[in-house]
Amino acid sequence: MSRSLFASYFAEKIRMSPSLGSYLGDRRRDSHYEDALSPHMLQATKELLERYQKALEAKQKNLTIEDVTLAWEVKIGLEDQMFPLEQLSTNSFRNTVLDLAFNESQMYPHPSESRYRDYATILRTVVYNMQQGIASRTVLPRRICERLISSIQEFVDARMCIRGTEEAVTDLLHFLKRDYLPACRTTIGICELPRGKPMYRHLIRQQTSTNMTPEAIHAYGIKEVERLETAFRRIQAAMGRSKRESLSHFYKWMMNNPDHYCKSTADVMKCYRQMQKRIRETIWKENFDYTLKTDYHIKKVSKDMESSSGGAFYIASSYRPGEFEGTFYVNTRDLKENPIYSMYTLSIHEGFHHYQYQYMIEKKVPSYMIYGVTNNGYSEGIALYAEELGDYSDPLDEFGHLVNAIMRAARLVIDTGIHWYGWSWEKAVAYMTEHVPLSSSEIETEIERYICYPAQALCYSIGRKVFMENREKYLKAFPGDSKGYHRLLLEDGIVPLHLITTKVHDAIHKASI
Structure with missing residues (x-):
C-alpha cells in the first residue's frame, strides 16, 4: 500500500526540521536544530507547500480525512508566507532565547556542540528578521520589547545561556537596546502595522x-x-x-x-x-x-x-x-x-x-x-x-x-x-x-x-463553540451516547473544525438510512 500524501509531506517536514524528529523520538539528528525562520528555510517551506498543493489539486476526487486536513495545513501555511510573521516572532511571551533553553533541557539527553552552533545561528536570524521589521515598520510595541529585554537580561545575569550561545545572546540583547527599542511603536494592536488587518484575519483562520x-x-x-x-x-x-x-x-x-x-x-x-x-x-x-x-x-x-x-x-x-x-x-x-x-x-x-x-x-x-x-x-x-x-x-x-x-x-x-x-x-x-x-x-x-x-x-x-454545537446535534440523534461522540472527536487525530461538523453529519445520516 502506497504512503498517503500527508505521510509523505510529514516525512519531508521532519527531514527539514530535526527538532521535530527528536521530539517524536527519532534521535538520529539530535546534533542539529533547524533555523526555521531564516530566508532559506522560509523559501524551502514555501516550495514544499506548493508541491503538495499541486498534488492535492491533481487528486481532486475521493479526498480522505487526511487529504482534507493536509489541504487545510497547506492553505494556512501558504497564507503564512504572505505576511512578515517572522519579523514579530520573538517577543516577551514567545522568547526565542528562553524557548531554546527550555527545549534543550527537556528534549535532549546528550550535549552537542553542533546543535549549540545551530542555536547561535537561530539567534542571529532573530536579529536579521527584526532588522527587516524596522525597515518595513513591522515592529513590536515598546512595552513588549522592554519586557523582552528584561527577561533576556535576567537570563544572562543568571548565567543560564547554553554553552556556545553567549556571544549571540549578548549581541541580540545589545541590538534590542541600541537599535530596536527606539524603533518600537506605542500602539499595541497589529491592526496598526502595514497590512495589519489582513494579517489578523489570517491569524484568526490559522x-x-x-x-x-x-x-x-x-x-x-x-x-x-x-x-x-x-x-x-x-x-x-x-x-x-x-x-x-x-x-x-x-x-x-x-x-x-x-x-x-x-x-x-x-x-x-x-x-x-x-x-x-x-x-x-x-x-x-x-x-x-x-x-x-x-x-x-x-x-x-x-x-x-x-x-x-x-x-x-x-x-x-x-x-x-x-x-x-x-x-x-x-x-x-x-x-x-x-x-x-x-x-x-x-x-x-x-x-x-x-x-x-x-x-x-x-x-x-x-x-x-x-x-x-x-x-x-x-x-x-x-x-x-x-x-x-x-x-x-x-x-x-x-x-x-x-x-x-x-x-x-x-x-x-x-x-x-x-x-x-x-x-x-x-x-x-x-x-x-x-x-x-x-x-x-x-x-x-x-x-x-x-x-x-x-x-x-x-x-x-x-x-x-463548535464542539458544543456538534455535541447537541449528535446527542439529539443518539441520546445518551456521549462516549460515541467523544470517540468520533478523537479517532482521526487533530482535524480542522469543519471536519468535526462533517463527521457528525455523516454519522447521523448513516444511522438514518
Whole structure:
C-alpha cells in the first residue's frame, strides 16, 4: 500500500526540521536544530507547500480525512508566507532565547556542540528578521520589547545561556537596546502595522480553523461574558451573599479569602495530583470508552522560567514510547496564582490535553495526524469543551469553572478589541478588570500574551463553540451516547473544525438510512 500524501509531506517536514524528529523520538539528528525562520528555510517551506498543493489539486476526487486536513495545513501555511510573521516572532511571551533553553533541557539527553552552533545561528536570524521589521515598520510595541529585554537580561545575569550561545545572546540583547527599542511603536494592536488587518484575519483562520470574522467573534464574546455574569450571580446567591453586592466586590471577597489558597508550593502540587486522580476516575471513565495506559506528569516550572511563563501549560508526549512523557507544568511563583477553586477546572483542561494526545497515540493514529497539524482550534477547543464535563455541584468548584470560562470569553472581546478595533492597553485592562476575577498582575500577564500572540486566545472559546454545537446535534440523534461522540472527536487525530461538523453529519445520516 502506497504512503498517503500527508505521510509523505510529514516525512519531508521532519527531514527539514530535526527538532521535530527528536521530539517524536527519532534521535538520529539530535546534533542539529533547524533555523526555521531564516530566508532559506522560509523559501524551502514555501516550495514544499506548493508541491503538495499541486498534488492535492491533481487528486481532486475521493479526498480522505487526511487529504482534507493536509489541504487545510497547506492553505494556512501558504497564507503564512504572505505576511512578515517572522519579523514579530520573538517577543516577551514567545522568547526565542528562553524557548531554546527550555527545549534543550527537556528534549535532549546528550550535549552537542553542533546543535549549540545551530542555536547561535537561530539567534542571529532573530536579529536579521527584526532588522527587516524596522525597515518595513513591522515592529513590536515598546512595552513588549522592554519586557523582552528584561527577561533576556535576567537570563544572562543568571548565567543560564547554553554553552556556545553567549556571544549571540549578548549581541541580540545589545541590538534590542541600541537599535530596536527606539524603533518600537506605542500602539499595541497589529491592526496598526502595514497590512495589519489582513494579517489578523489570517491569524484568526490559522488559530481557529474557521472563517469567523473579527466582528462576529467580538460580538459573541460580549454575549458570552453577559451569560457567564448571570451564572456568577447564581453562585453569589448560593454562597449567601447579598443581592445588592456588585460582582466586582464579590470577586474581591473570593480572591482575598485566605482559605482559598494553599499554604505552600508543596500543597499546590499535592492538590493538583489529587485533582488528576479525581478526573481520571470520574470524567474519563464516564465519558470515554477506552482506559489510558499512562497518565501525565505534574512538574513545577523551573525558577529561571517563572517570570516569563504562564500560570500553567502542557507539553505533549512523544510518539515513541519511553521518550518525552506528557507533562503538566505548574507555575508556583505566587501561591495566589493557584487558587484552590480553580484547580479542578484547570486540571481538566490541561489534563485533557494529555488524554487527547495519549488516546491518539495508544490508538495508533498516524503521527502526522497528531503532530503534523497546526490547529489550536481543535486542541485548545476540545480541552475547553472538556471542562463542561466536570462535576460542579460544589459552589467553590463552579466558581473556579466560571472564572476560567469568563476569562476565555473576555479574551474574545479583548483580543479582537486590541488587534481589530485598536484598543489601548488601558482600555483592555479596564475591560478585564471589570469582568474577570483575576489579580492585576494576572490581568497584565494575560493582556501581554494577547498582544504578543494575536488571535491565539480566540481558539479556546471558538473551538468549544463548535464542539458544543456538534455535541447537541449528535446527542439529539443518539441520546445518551456521549462516549460515541467523544470517540468520533478523537479517532482521526487533530482535524480542522469543519471536519468535526462533517463527521457528525455523516454519522447521523448513516444511522438514518
